[in-house]
Amino acid sequence: MKQIGRLLVAVGLSMAVGVVTNSALAQDAGMKRWTQGKGWGWVWGQEDEVGALNEMTDASRLAALRLATQGKTYDLGLPYARDSYRWAGHNPGEIISFRTPEGVARQRDLPFTTPEQGNTGHTRWHSSAMFISDNVATQIDGLAHITHGEDNHWYNGFKSDQWTGDFGVRKADVTTIPPIVARGVMIDVARQKGLDALPSNYEITVADLEAALQAQNMDITPGTVALIRTGTARFWGESGGDHAKIGEYDTAGIGLAAARWLVEQKGAIMVASDTSGLECLPPRPADSQAVGGSFNPVHVYLLVQQGVHIGEFHNLEGLSADRVYEFAYVATTNAIRGTVAGTALRPLALR
Template identity: 30%
Template sequence: MSLPAEFHEVAERVNNWGRWGPDDEIGTLNLITDEVVREAATCVRSGLRVPLALPLRQDGVQTGVIPGRVNPLHVMVQINQEVFGPGTVACSDDAVTMGLQAGTHWDALSHVSHSGRLYNGRPAGTVTPHGGAAFGGIDKPRHIVSRGVLLDVARALGRERLDGGHAVTPEDLDAAEEFAGTRVRAGDIVLVRTGQIRSYLAGDRHAYGYPSPGLSVRTPEWFHARDVAAVANDTLTFEIFPPEIEDLWLAVHALDLVEMGMPQGQNWNLEELSTACGEVGRHSFLLSAMPEPFTGGTGTPVAPVAIL
């Protein structure tokens, strides 16, 4: 089944293929220039550091809805072992098996395809079983540090958390931008708070996953108009789930990653940040969210930190 005409109409309006050259593999991260980072550094006033990652643990956010996304399976491979002989320093080492997108993570541009294509028109077949992503992998971005802006949609609409059927619209983003008292600008990383992760933090993993509030298929045009570098939120699926348009699954993923070349993140814990921003009266900050450079990876765990 082909994607509907309304999808292709939006895709044409947000398409960035060729904007940074035919060989580009990092898309909108090109918008994070040295000047943008210098400006972002001026957001640091108190030095308060707010972690945004969920703990990586076996009873994590994944519930089996997405096949293969295994929560971290942690094992000890040696415990207090004197590796270099009796009487030497003893070591404890461990190993983990997990889906790279199991917890707080970034999606690489190669994470989804549509119509047989990845970002910049590359063939979807460049993702292979043994090598992973030959193009647009998560190892390609070398910097994800910029000004972060928290768009606290839930609190802007007078709620602690949005309900599971709420599709975040451009109008919601406008309201959150006004609530934040700042305008999103080129090179920013936007964090959209729905409050949905409160379900997981309260111990209800299944209520966190489905149904889920998330971004509407109309939001990519909002981000494109502002030249946003990357977007992350506090939900399992990033976009509204089930989809707002019947049978149009992962449409926002395809528009963001494939058409626009804009990385997106999921399962970010924005609760402490929301409180901190409210206390200091500012919703912009220096954000460090460097990806783990897994060669060929289509996503990666990330431990972002907002510095106010």
């Protein structure tokens, strides 16, 4: 309890007068492996599959839950449908009725469903077969999602020729993402700029993040989940079916400098946004070159180099409308072994 008290006092002082450094906050919060100016990295041992989320503790989760003082819940998940917008590199999904009341009655292939076997009340059911990407709608990228280099390695040096199998990856799959309960801060860049949504290909800079946080009287402290609003989710509608409209805005996002600032200077343990890919696309040539050449340099930096999970297509519109910037962030992923992202999720912001 004393540790939590010290953390809350330190956070308050830092926001008010700037006399407490993020390094000091990290120490008070029990951050074991974060170093200001360096970030996280591969620091939890050769077999680690969790990354920065290792830093969550019972004390940090309790402190996060104490941010919920009103009992109000914001659903950050976007509804998924078979024709929902998706990044071009992921497969479309299909939902097929596998069992229907009419089919059960007509097929009679299950004896226990027939009146002759006692089902005189005609009890039947619906069930669906799903063919779906593990990277659609509201999601959290697992650490195996992105590989880099000719050896196709991902976080912690796991390599595809050793750990990719016929039934998915065998290291750092989605089942290694722990239940996330952490302080969440929404950085409303679109609102700070007076826009409904940032324009296509807009690069969110460190200055943009700082300006929005200052306008919100808020800060990112070590152990925070940082959620960045571009405004793209406002165009999702019932199921993300207007691909042209969503695609018009979906490529706005953070550049590599902003990602480094969030991790190395502020200690974010996860970075999320309301777009399909978090980062500005196409990347600036300098960003691409900084990681050795990549069409997704921020993903390489966060997932591969820093072990920081990425949240995508988080619906931040309700938070923005109510000007809620700090909350308890709660998310769990579907536990399907071999998959590389928690998909079609409903994370919560508790206020």
